[in-house]
Amino acid sequence: MKAIITGLGGWLPPEVITNEFMSSVLDTTPEWIETRTGIRERRKVADGVSTRDLAVKAGRQALKSAGDCKVDLVIVASTCPDRLCPSVAPEVASLLGLGGVAAYDINSACSGFVYGLATATGFIASGVVESVLLIGADAMTLFMNPADRVTRPLVGDGAGAVVLRKGNEGEPGAIGPIHLGSDGSHADLLVIPSGGTRQRSATGLGHDAEAKEDWYVHMDGRGTFVQAVLRMTHSVQTVLDRANWGCADVDWFIGHQANIRILNGVATELGLPQCKVASNIHRTGNTLAASIPLLLTDMAASGKLKAGHRVLVGAFGAGLSWGSTVLVWPDIPVEAMA
Amino acid sequence: MSVNLDSIVQVIATRFKIDASRIVPEASFDELGLDSLSQIELALSLKKDLGISISDDELAQISTVSDIFKMVNKAC
Numbered sequence: 519m520k521a522i523i524t525g526l527g528g529w530l531p532p533e534v535i536t537n538e539f540m541s542s543v544l545d546t547t548p549e550w551i552e553t554r555t556g557i558r559e560r561r562k563v564a565d566g567v568s569t570r571d572l573a574v575k576a577g578r579q580a581l582k583s584a585g586d587c588k589v590d591l592v593i594v595a596s597t598c599p600d601r602l603c604p605s606v607a608p609e610v611a612s613l614l615g616l617g618g619v620a621a622y623d624i625n626s627a628c629s630g631f632v633y634g635l636a637t638a639t640g641f642i643a644s645g646v647v648e649s650v651l652l653i654g655a656d657a658m659t660l661f662m663n664p665a666d667r668v669t670r671p672l673v674g675d676g677a678g679a680v681v682l683r684k685g686n687e688g689e690p691g692a693i694g695p696i697h698l699g700s701d702g703s704h705a706d707l708l709v710i711p712s713g714g715t716r717q718r719s720a721t722g723l724g725h726d727a728e729a730k731e732d733w734y735v736h737m738d739g740r741g742t743f744v745q746a747v748l749r750m751t752h753s754v755q756t757v758l759d760r761a762n763w764g765c766a767d768v769d770w771f772i773g774h775q776a777n778i779r780i781l782n783g784v785a786t787e788l789g790l791p792q793c794k795v796a797s798n799i800h801r802t803g804n805t806l807a808a809s810i811p812l813l814l815t816d817m818a819a820s821g822k823l824k825a826g827h828r829v830l831v832g833a834f835g836a837g838l839s840w841g842s843t844v845l846v847w848p849d850i851p852v853e854a855m856a
Numbered sequence: 857m858s859v860n861l862d863s864i865v866q867v868i869a870t871r872f873k874i875d876a877s878r879i880v881p882e883a884s885f886d887e888l889g890l891d892s893l894s895q896i897e898l899a900l901s902l903k904k905d906l907g908i909s910i911s912d913d914e915l916a917q918i919s920t921v922s923d924i925f926k927m928v929n930k931a932c
Contacts, residue, residue: 554893740912743896779893783900
């Protein structure tokens with residue numbers, strides 16, 4: 519039994535934050551940001567809009583793409599939950615009119631969507647469910663230190679989603695071999711220190727003892743860059759080997775959009791031509807768990823990603839965590855995002 | 857084992873698509889159009905192409921092609 523992608527959709531909030539704006543409020547320049555990241559602009563949620571709202575918009579698009587089918591399970595992959603408790607997925611399912619279906623969140627940071635694909639594949643293969651709506655949604659701009667010139671320009675908000683159903687090996691859209699990994703010894707490379715039990719315990723629940731900056735993202739950019747290239751390279755090479763594909767068999771490398779130079783670094787390590795590295799980071803920034811389905815949506819809607827194309831998917835994120843898979847792209851309708 | 861300058865020039869030229877004639881010992885990263893991320897990218901290429909590991913602390917000291925040559929041969 520295989521999990522088959524039958525629907526895809528994405529949604530970006532309308533407010534655009536340009537590099538020029540970032541340069542007006544931070545000690546940086548548009549060129550500095552773009553040459554080091556590939557980012558020219560990113561989207562930001564309006565006041566009052568949360569991860570839940572992004573997830574509902576993307577979920578609705580994916581369900582529409584799949585023919586407004588019913589699903590048995592909703593998984594939301596997110597690093598930016600609406601609240602510590604409960605999961606946001608049940609609320610998303612209700613707002614999508616899916617009634618009382620199973621629903622829960624997973625958090626594997628920027629690897630969340632690939633971890634979600636693995637989770638959905640497992641549910642379908644085990645026969646527990648026949649169909650899954652998997653949504654990657656993040657409103658990370660709300661967690662960025664407004665005074666940090668290094669991290670603030672990197673992220674944007676958005677959500678992307680796929681619908682998966684049970685099917686057979688060899689069908690277009692079938693999720694191929696999956697590789698996942700983690701390394702908690704580097705957990706501090708990319709972290710939001712506050713909000714969990716570790717700091718509550720360390721401060722005796724005394725929030726006054728926490729630094730304001732602990733509620734924002736902290737990143738060791740250099741260490742993260744190196745780990746991202748090495749871990750993602752190993753992971754995607756592993757699934758290529760398992761699928762018996764070479765680089766020449768790959769039409770598109772759909773990698774997590776954190777930094778175009780990380781993706782180009784992975785391509786160099788693999789010996790994959792740079793022209794096969796898909797990217798929309800110039801207009802989205804890093805949208806964490808949403809980035810892969812958002813990129814798939816842009817690529818499919820623009821016609822660059824066509825039915826029958828062989829797709830290599832790779833992700834890397836905080837944790838550290840990483841994951842990869844391959845698939846042959848199916849013939850499904852996908853609407854362009856504004 | 858030692859690594860000659862030509863091998864290092866070749867790694868830099870290939871990784872960053874720079875004409876090898878510009879990669880002279882006294883050339884700085886700035887003059888070659890390279891930035892701080894390029895140091896990391898170069899370290900990855902030196903590892904992949906020549907099997908030589910450069911530590912983060914050593915990387916931070918590099919500013920010219922000559923520095924890279926000395927660092928690589930110290931690491932051999």
